[in-house]
Amino acid sequence: MADVESLNETMGAAFIGMTVAGLLLGISSLQAYIYFTTSSDSRPLRYLVGLVVLFDFVHQALITHTMYYYLISNYGKPAVLGLAVWSLLAEVLFNGFTAFCVQSFLTWKIWRLSNYNIWITGLVTALVLAEFGCVVAFGIIALVRVRTFIELAADLKGLSVTVNAFAAAGDVLIAAILTWLLQSSKTGFERSDTMLNKLTIYAVNTGALTSLFAVASLISILAAPNTFIYISFFFCMGRLYTNSLLASLNARKKIRGEGENVQTTSRNFSFQTKSLTKPSSFISFASKKRPGDISIQIDTTHERRAQDYSKTPTSKHEEEYELGTASTGNLSRIDFESTADIPTLPSEAHCNAV
Template identity: 25%
Template sequence: MTTMEVNALGGTIVGNLLTALCFGVLSIQIYSYYCAFPNDTRLLKLVVAFLWTLEAFQLVCGTQSLYWWVGANYGNRLASGDGTWGFTTFQISAVCASVTVQTFFSYRVYSLSANLYLGAFVQVFVLVQFGFGVVTSVKANTVRKPVVAAEEIMWVAVSWLATQAIADIVISTCMCILLRRRRTGFQKTDSVINRMVLYTINTGLATSVLSCVVLVLSVKHWTYFSITLGMLLGAFYSVTMLTNLHTRTTLRARLDMPTPLELIDFNQIENAAGCGRLWKCRDSRLQK
């Protein structure tokens, strides 16, 4: 086996183990999601189920590749240079996961802005990265040789990773600007908005940084690390979306926290200000 083939095998082993770990985390998140948000729309529930299916498919692809190389063809030097259907196909699951999650966030940009043109502008970046991702997967399945494919599809793979990172940055920037514009001046509402901005930055930063790291590793021909981290791209997007959906519980809890005004003893104010009837009227209306 050549050095690149050894690195490809090692990267696939480690990447598949990490994918299995992320798949377990995602499964717990999805189970918690269905229990916590039974009233979400059917479409959103189907999207969540679709993401779980994609990650399960990627785990199957990685496992099939390892079985082919170290199980069925152990010691076969000729087979070690061949790309299995699982190895050349797993990347499409990352493409589908990224375009699904990014489309979800681009729709949120449209919902926050009520501007169809802004939503379409963001979606253009999503569709461009999806196009490059599909071309990358098709070319990898056409060549079916990992060593040869690494050279032939380098330009389109770099384009896919770059546009993927750009799409994440554009979405995060738009979301942050739109959320900041919704500040009301009330402490409780503004604290929730600030928390939403922080969540948006963190989720967008995680996926965009990972895409950039995989891009640099691919250009540097560090096959081991590029394959290891590349296999985590789809899982990162799926976990990011589920994390974002679960933040609604935290944000609602912050909104339900009592404000300082609600902790005031109205009886003391009534006696000090001499306006008992006014406060009684307000209390009765609050009780209703």
């Protein structure tokens, strides 16, 4: 492992993964600052976000220690490159903790959006728990038994493949189910449908990024098991979960604004006639003494769905995928006015249809 080619594929790949993970940590830190200074979510959600960010910082500290141990503390010691340092093994656990927190929250959203469908939620829960169980087993076994990379490849290659396979399958399934639930909640009205389309995009992006890196890590460990290329992808997966979660949370205000910018329409029309039949019982007349025109104003109301990001959901099927507490389903109005001027009657009256 001491030659340049081997170093490029091992420590070089791991160093690139650590660098990219550090950049993603900076982005998630900024997003976390924006979230905590602008959101008014419930305490459990804020605690969850704080916990996820904390796991990311611990994970970054561990992989930084790993690279410092190999490249600085033991520089010029080729024999050390064959040993598996404890921080490299422990980082798997914190990466798994981050993924488990985000996936569990998305599973809870599926539970709510699916109107508490136990079969759909149960399938997602099974994959999430299976992945987390494999991650915990990998971390514990590695810390207790593994001392070299040869032992790591011999004893835990199968478990590592399983972790990445469950991660990819779980992320794809979550994104697919959220997309289906959100699209099936469309009402046919532009305002609500615009917001649901935006939320669908964020749901797809959340699953696409994490599953892409999980698949890349899976392919790497199968195609090049004696390199650290798969580790470079694995280093970044936790950051992608955090960034996807925070991006979705911080985008809620923007999505709501885009929905509110969809304009309602109103129609005005007038007509004239020579005669007027006696009004029905629901029309009121206010006659005046002098002869003149009759002005009739009829106001009708058409109700439709519109987005309202209030904290009290009014519709279980249109609940917003915004990783917080919101829903769609309050009513807005479109008024249609019609006026009629009838100059032939001897008195002027004003009619209001109610």
